[in-house]
Amino acid sequence: MKPPLLLVGQGSHDDAGSAEFGRFVHRLRCRLDRTAADVSGGYTSKARPRLSDSIASLVARGHHRMVALPLSLIEDMRADADLLSVMALEQKRHPTLSCDYGRPLGPDPRVLTLLAERLADAAAEVASLRLVPAAAGPFDDEPERIEIGETAVVLVGDGSTSPAANADVHRVSRLFWETHAHEYMTVETAFVSLTPPGVPGGIERCRRLGAKRVIVVPYLLFGGGVLDRVWAQAMAYAAGHPDLDVRCADVIGDCEGLADVVVDRYEEALGGVIC
Incomplete structure (x- = not known):
């Protein structure tokens, strides 16, 4: 039997984001059940289920080796250090526990393809964020x-x-523009919080470059409070610029394409483990 897969969420106070994370854990559980591998998941902070509870449950079911895989689109050394710190504490609680680590999802080509699909969906929609027509x-x-x-x-x-x-x-x-969006005018970068430019700043730059339509693509795995903030910032900007067609794409979300990437990361982390 293969070691279980432990999916590590980044943490959120938002119930919607936690629920989608839970649905994705269930999807992976159904996928890997065919290969006799258990799957669990939890958050290192803020949200539930807590990672410590998921690990305790796996150990109680007789697992003492597992593969921890951070569900992260960014390769962040601080986040990696936090995960190692959390797992070191868990190994003190469960002395027989050993752990291998999978790589973050990062800008895997299949992740960029999923982003391109969300972009295409938003571009094809008739409705935009303008609540009234630009003209009378x-x-x-x-x-x-x-x-x-x-x-x-x-x-x-x-x-x-x-x-x-x-x-x-x-x-x-840049990768996204060169591989999937080179026909568009440009791909600008913005952030929800903590660092500029914000969403309005990113849209404004596109407007100044002459764009007639701007599509906001969240580089996020799951919906919830962060996605709501992205849409709110975009809608607020659109309300003040009725001549610009502003649209928002959806997040990558719980889907088979994302599950394919996670399964490959899991198999990669197993290395020479004998089934």
Whole structure:
């Protein structure tokens, strides 16, 4: 039997985000059950289930070796250090426990493909964040046709006090533009909090570059409070700029494509473990 997979969430006070994390853990549990591997998950802080409770449950079920995999899109040395610190404490509580570590998801090509799918969905929608038409005419007037070259993208990261983590989001923006969004006017980078530019700043830069439409793409795994803040900031900007078509894409979310990346990270971390 393979060691269990322990999915490590970054923590959130938001019930919606925790619920989607739970659904994703269940998806992985169903996937890996076919290969006789247990799956659990928890948060290092803030939200429930707590990582310590999930580890205690796995140990109680007879597991003493596991693979911990951070569900993170950013390779953050501080977050890695926090995880190692948490796991060191758990190993003191459970002396027989040993742990291998999987790589963060990062800008895996399949993650960028999922972002491109969310972008395409937002670009195809008829409705935008404008609550009233820009002109005084009726709502059923023929909308102005906006070409893809007149459309800009704002990739929005969570934001961090770590310059390296923020730089990683800028790197992802460039990768995304070159691999999936090169037909768009540009891909700008913005952050929800902690570091500039914010979402309004990212959209404003696109407007000044001449964009007629801006699509905000959250670089986030799951929905919840952070996504709500992204949309709220975008809607507030759109309300003050009725001539600009502002749209928001959805998060990557609980899906099979994301599960494929996690399963590969798990198998990679197992290395030479014999089933």
